[in-house]
Amino acid sequence: MRFLSEGHFPHSIAFWYQLPCCKILSIMSNGHSNLALQLSRDEMLAFGHEIVAIIVAHLENLSNKPVVRKMDRSSLEKRLREPLPERGVEIGTVIRQLQENIFANIMHNDHPRCFSFIPGPSNFVSIMADALASGFNVIAADWLEASGPSEVELVTVDWLRQLCGLPESAGGLFVSGGSMANLISLGTARHAMLRGKTAGAVVYCSDQTHSSVERALQVLGFETAQLRKLPSDDLFRLSVACLKREVTADRAAGKVPFCVIANAGTTNTGAVDPLVETAEVCRQEGLWFHVDGAYGAPAVLCEKGHSLLRGLHLADSLTLDPHKWLFQPFEIGCVLIRDVHLLKGAFAIRPEYLKDLESTGEEINFCDYGIQLTRSFRALKLWMSLKVFGLQAFREAVARGFVLAEFAETLLRASPYWEIVTAATMGIVTFRFVQEGGSQHDVDRINQQIVDEIFKEGFATASSTRLLGRKVLRLCTINPRTTEDDIRQTVCRMEHFGRLACRPA
Numbered sequence: 001m002r003f004l005s006e007g008h009f010p011h012s013i014a015f016w017y018q019l020p021c022c023k024i025l026s027i028m029s030n031g032h033s034n035l036a037l038q039l040s041r042d043e044m045l046a047f048g049h050e051i052v053a054i055i056v057a058h059l060e061n062l063s064n065k066p067v068v069r070k071m072d073r074s075s076l077e078k079r080l081r082e083p084l085p086e087r088g089v090e091i092g093t094v095i096r097q098l099q100e101n102i103f104a105n106i107m108h109n110d111h112p113r114c115f116s117f118i119p120g121p122s123n124f125v126s127i128m129a130d131a132l133a134s135g136f137n138v139i140a141a142d143w144l145e146a147s148g149p150s151e152v153e154l155v156t157v158d159w160l161r162q163l164c165g166l167p168e169s170a171g172g173l174f175v176s177g178g179s180m181a182n183l184i185s186l187g188t189a190r191h192a193m194l195r196g197k198t199a200g201a202v203v204y205c206s207d208q209t210h211s212s213v214e215r216a217l218q219v220l221g222f223e224t225a226q227l228r229k230l231p232s233d234d235l236f237r238l239s240v241a242c243l244k245r246e247v248t249a250d251r252a253a254g255k256v257p258f259c260v261i262a263n264a265g266t267t268n269t270g271a272v273d274p275l276v277e278t279a280e281v282c283r284q285e286g287l288w289f290h291v292d293g294a295y296g297a298p299a300v301l302c303e304k305g306h307s308l309l310r311g312l313h314l315a316d317s318l319t320l321d322p323h324k325w326l327f328q329p330f331e332i333g334c335v336l337i338r339d340v341h342l343l344k345g346a347f348a349i350r351p352e353y354l355k356d357l358e359s360t361g362e363e364i365n366f367c368d369y370g371i372q373l374t375r376s377f378r379a380l381k382l383w384m385s386l387k388v389f390g391l392q393a394f395r396e397a398v399a400r401g402f403v404l405a406e407f408a409e410t411l412l413r414a415s416p417y418w419e420i421v422t423a424a425t426m427g428i429v430t431f432r433f434v435q436e437g438g439s440q441h442d443v444d445r446i447n448q449q450i451v452d453e454i455f456k457e458g459f460a461t462a463s464s465t466r467l468l469g470r471k472v473l474r475l476c477t478i479n480p481r482t483t484e485d486d487i488r489q490t491v492c493r494m495e496h497f498g499r500l501a502c503r504p505a
């Protein structure tokens with residue numbers, strides 16, 4: 001294995017972020033009044049071409065760029081703090097500022113060596129779809145204002161329903177992401193199961209459940225003590241035996257168990273809770289069964305994922321994020337509710353100024369299904385990219401995430417410096433740098449140092465988490481454009497930083 005030299009980026013940062021731009025600049029208005037906030041046809045075309053060219057150049061060069069670059073607050077204040085611009089400036093100036101100071105200081109979640117947190121490997125068709133949705137300024141709130149887009153949302157949500165195996169009675173909507181999808185799901189559960197009477201009600205999940213669930217419950221008016229975070233089993237899955245015991249104990253204590261949240265791919269390790277068994281407990285006990293598949297549910301598209309996600313179709317509500325493993329630009333999450341009519345019961349309010357929206361039963365007003373009234377046409381990007389690439393391409397892209405995590409695991413196992421903490425599953429592998437004779441504290445420190453250095457260097461990213469109180473590193477490999485060599489070089493860099501961290505100061 002070859003270590004990368006200090007200067008392994010072929011060009012300086014400045015090179016990548018100062019792409020020559022804007023032959024149009026000279027024709028853009030410069031400071032004179034523009035009451036209608038409009039550009040001429042030629043200006044719009046030139047500007048549009050230039051923006052697309054910038055995006056394409058960015059995507060073409062992405063793998064040669066650092067994954068992440070962070071600037072300190074005071075430097076950014078110096079560059080970006082300015083009085084509100086009373087008069088317009090040349091658009092070229094604005095774009096230069098954007099490239100040099102704003103886009104130069106981000107993490108590229110769609111970079112092939114971005115393995116931290118949950119990456120966001122996007123695709124160009126969806127990027128353009130977002131531009132179209134914005135260009136036509138679609139308000140996907142109601143049938144009157146957006147019958148076409150609403151039908152596209154119905155169709156696209158239904159495609160996801162079919163993929164997850166939910167019955168035809170199920171439906172849902174697109175939202176900003178997993179946090180909002182969990183909020184809407186739990187709000188629907190509260191309405192359906194408790195009719196708003198939250199006193200004494202109890203919700204159950206494993207200690208590996210995403211924090212958005214806890215926040216959703218807070219927003220919905222539940223006390224912290226109403227959420228039972230049960231200790232997970234040795235594979236970081238919900239323990240069904242523990243769940244049964246807790247439900248029984250709570251009933252005996254006069255509490256009102258009403259909902260269980262299971263994970264279809266935890267953020268930490270990709271663990272999938274025993275969905276079939278959990279659904280069975282919910283059926284027997286009369287509890288709402290919510291599945292948080294924000295990260296992992298799209299894995300149902302490939303064979304391995306499909307078999308790991310057995311029981312997904314049993315959910316009363318399901319969160320699934322197309323902006324994670326379905327390769328969409330941020331923001332698009334999806335909520336699916338087994339009985340779609342419950343959404344209206346939980347969220348629809350019809351004030352007098354929206355009476356014109358009243359429709360025949362066939363016409364769907366998505367504003368009745370959730371929290372947002374004004375909402376963008378999020379469905380378009382998923383719909384367009386599925387149509388243009390075809391589902392088979394998505395299946396292969398999802399399957400690649402599994403293969404890459406397994407490849408990373410094989411590499412790590414072959415090196416004496418690493419121990420695997422959780423085997424590759426659902427595109428995630430967790431591991432730790434080991435130091436012979438090192439105390440737990442030392443080893444935790446070394447692993448933290450590896451992450452700090454990897455973020456600082458920017459060649460690749462990996463993030464850390466805690467499992468059973470110990471620091472671990474994790475790689476999430478869901479970008480289908482990642483190569484085996486990307487992984488090899490990333491492991492190599494981490495190993496280099498680990499060895500440096502072991503040296504006495």
Ligand SMILES: Cc1ncc(COP(=O)(O)O)c(C=O)c1O
Binds near residue numbers: 265
């Ligand atoms: C399992 C899980 N649930 C929920 C969320 C929250 O999703 P979002 O960040 O889209 O709000 C995440 C985010 O990583 C997640 O991994």
